[in-house]
Amino acid sequence: MTPTIRLLDPRPAVQQAPLAPPQPEARQQVLPPNDFQRFVLETSGQALPLYGVSFFNQATATYVPQGNVPVSPDYRMGPGDEVQIRGWGSVDIDVRTTVDRDGLIHIPRVGKVNLSGIRSAQAEDVVRAAVGKYYKDFQLSVTLGQLKGITVYVVGQARKPGSYTLGSTSTLVSALFASGGPNQNGSMRRVQVKRGDKVVTELDLYAFLAKGDKAADIRLQDGDTIVIPPAKGFVALSGKVTNAAVFELAREGETLGAMLAVAGGLPVVADPKRAQLDRVDPSKKPARSVDVFALDAKGLSTPLKSGDILTVSELVPEFGNAVTLRGNVAQATRSPWKANMRITDLIPSRAFLMSRASVKRQNDVLLSEDDKRNASSDAFARLAETDQQKSGQKEKPVGDSADTLASRIGNLVDEINMDYAVVERVDTAKVSVKLIPFSLGNALDNPSGPDNLPLQPGDIVTVFSATDVRVPQAKRQVFVRVEGEVHRPGVYQMKPGDGLQQLIAQAGGMTPDAYLFGAAFYREEVRRAQTANLEQLVRRLEAQVETRLSSSAASVSSSDAAAAQIRLQAEARAQRQALERLRSLRPTGRIMLGLSDASNQSDSLPSLRLENLDRLVIPSRPDFVYVLGSVNTESALIWRQGASVQDYLDQSGLTGGADVGESFVLRSDGSVMSNHASGWFSNIRRFKVMPGDVIVLPEKTDHESAWSLFTRSAKDITQIIYQFSLGAAAIKTLRD
Structure with a gap:
């Protein structure tokens, strides 16, 4: 019969007394600013945070000590650690016991086994050797249960100094989370752990926060003391830096480059050619001075002193080698300037003047006005509403009306003002703008002529449509609609200067039923x-x-x-x-033609030059x-x-x-x-x-x-x- 060894240790295991979760009022507690932060606010108007405080605010608010955490293989066992032993084969073992004050555990029919100082990875071998003295042919597993608790002390410039009972696997960083970290005057660069009379480690929290460096983060032991000394000094980084904040100096004379590295460096919009350093020196009168320098190798090697305020300027986003084309063009663009660059290098042909709006109108020729509305950005929102309204209703026929269809004829392309375009040239020395007008048509037709202007870096070339800057009527396209009693009603393109007689002639003349006295002539400008x-x-x-x-x-x-x-x-x-x-x-928008009662001949029409979108309706009598x-x-x-x-x-x-x-x-x-x-x-x-x-x-x-x-x-x-x-x-x- 297989021997059975079972034991539930009657002695209570040393239970860990975990740190209670932060209370709501503790989570809401905000560190007041220190004296240097107030000084920065008073002198620059900037309320800069203390670097690293927000990390501890969040960590403290969410930190809950864990009772059962994985144990590393090198964890050394000691009094209070719970051990669970299971064995099978020639012997049936189910033992849960706790390491006593002498570092021993007791296994029935086997005796005492010393586990004090044994690494967790070696515990199974030590127990197997002890059981193997009495039994053969068995399998064995040893696991750790509840671990012993340790007491550490947090003193100095801590946010919440005091005594803390933590898990035996706790480290310096986890203890700082539990205690809330340094206060507004405490050092984050020189956090020490004392064991007895010796300093066993010194942690620079900036290295941990900025680079994740935990080389100095050791596992704590029972009775360790965490000492947070006062900060040696503070400097402020403001303006265009990655992290604008108040930083602690690790030592007097720490360089500007090292501090910028901690702060995350400079963003791309920072101007490295200009930085301003405000310095406080109580031994001088006046106590404040200012220096301006570039953030080159020499500038980055500048030693910092407590009370310094560094302001990095924003980069002025001006182009040094670009020319810009905008206005009634296919694509507003910015191109690199080249030597001997001229207008035709920016606008090689008239095809570049086909605007996006013109192309869209050409693509939309098959779409009705309803289709265009449905293609707008809120079409999907209206779709659900329309589906609800369709219930029990007949759909209305969609499509273009006579007015909308006629109005879309002739407007496929935006007319270009070929007689006037302009170059805007900025004179940075005088801080002024010079306008250089030119004939766009002449520049394209005669590249060797004077209108094909040479361009300079920074120039902005603007092309206008005929409606942006109104051109003479004689140079505009004229599309006119004629309806009613003419042989060929429709929309006609007229030449500049054409009048009503020419329009009727284009439409094939009037029919015998025409009633010219009642003719209605409409003009959009008059209607407005x-x-x-x-x-x-x-x-x-x-x-x-x-x-x-x-x-x-x-x-x-x-x-x-x-x-x-x-x-x-x-x-x-x-x-x-x-x-x-x-x-x-x-x-x-009707214009009275002033015809005599008896006249019914087109020759009696007034000499009125036609304009774009004019409309003539000749009714029957x-x-x-x-x-x-x-x-x-x-x-x-x-x-x-x-x-x-x-x-x-x-x-x-x-x-x-x-x-x-x-x-x-x-x-x-x-x-x-x-x-x-x-x-x-x-x-x-x-x-x-x-x-x-x-x-x-x-x-x-x-x-x-x-x-x-x-x-x-x-x-x-x-x-x-x-x-x-x-x-x-x-x-x-x-x-x-």
Whole structure:
């Protein structure tokens, strides 16, 4: 039968008393600045940290002592260490015991075994030899359990001095983590461990923090004392250094190069040609002095003294051998300057002037306006929203409208201002900029000419489009749209100086149904001006309405206050509604051509030079005249040759509130005819009406309707229509 040896040591093992985790208030504790840090703040305005403190702040906040950690093979066993022995084969062994004060363990049927001072890697051999005296043919394993605890003392300029019970495998660095490291005045360069009366090691924490050097980090023994002496002195590194902080001097006279190496060196944006050293010398008066030098070999060998403040300047990012091309070009670029370099070396051909925007428009010719919007950066965000909205809804057809498609013709390439480009040349000696204009077209066409300027390092060449700096109209491309009663409606490229006659000729002439008097000519520049003027008019009318309402409210007597209040509220509401309708109008940019009533020949068109994006619409002759306003029947009446305004008013019938004297005619050519506009002795009722004309008959202003109130506020609605070419649809909007 196999002998069995089992033992659970009745004596309690010496348990490690682990350091408790830092309390929340301890984790939040921040070291106050030392005197030198305050001095740097007062003299330079910079609150520089003490190098290495942040490392201990983080390490202390997260440090939790480990009770069961791997044991290195050279760990020497001693009293308090727990040993677990298992054996099988000719003997069954299961023993857990603890090394006693004499360095012995007791194994039943084997006896005492001395493990004091034995390395952990040799423990198994020592126990196997002891058991082998009594048994043969067995296998054995020896492992360490709970290790003994050791007591160390942290004294001097420590953040938390005192007595610490640590694991027996603890080292100097782990003990410093447990105690929080040096305080704001303690040394990180000369941390000592005393064992008895001897200093067994001295650790430079900077070597550990900067390079990971742990050569002086020894394993601690029970009773060791960690001494943190005061720092010998401090210097500050600021400006463009890798770690701007306050550093401790390892010794007086430590060189600047050695300190920069600890700080991580200089970043690429630092200027090694200029560094400023502020030095404090209490023996002199004044006590401070400054020196400026380069960080070359001589500068890096400068010995430092306690109280020095080194400031490294930032590199000025100027190019010494580059020329820059920007503006309306394929790619804004910076190229190396070469001797005898000229404009054509930077811009070899006109192909270099094809901008990215032009290329994108050429690539987008198959995309509709909806497709372009969907291709924007937030398209994926809108995609989810669109999917939610599609539920139960029919999709709207997508694509280009007639307006959007026509507007995209002719704008594939940005026009280049070939007559003007400019070289910006910086004179560093005078700190000034000189502009050198030149003709880009001449430079490209005649490389040996004077416009092919020689370039210097640092030059910036800017190319402009025809819209950046507006070129003469005669030098711009003109794409004009013609629609309606012409034989070939479309978009045509016109030559500089061409007018309406040439445009109609390009389109094959007018059809027999053309009604030239009613032709509408639109210009984008005019539309923008009309929009700005309309906004200004609305703001002025708003101010007038508010002033009038305030005056009316102030003049109300107490006897009829209730009735007057109701009337004022109704008046204010009506006038504001009318203003909102006016604000919703959109000017068209129409230009009246001033044709005579009977003319229907293109030769009668005015001599008007065409501009890019102009639009001419020639309608067919309408058969109706429209009557709006205070008439019994608002309708379209058949046009009769020679019929007057009065004839159509008689046909429509007047209401009792009609103000015949304020009637006016909005003509199909965009002009307005009224008693005021036609002259002092004219009568608009005798005016001969043309096809497509609109007769407007307002109400008298003593009727408090929205229309009459607006007419009274605006003073002269005919002037508004005349100025902004709003058309019959605008009149209808104002009335409704």
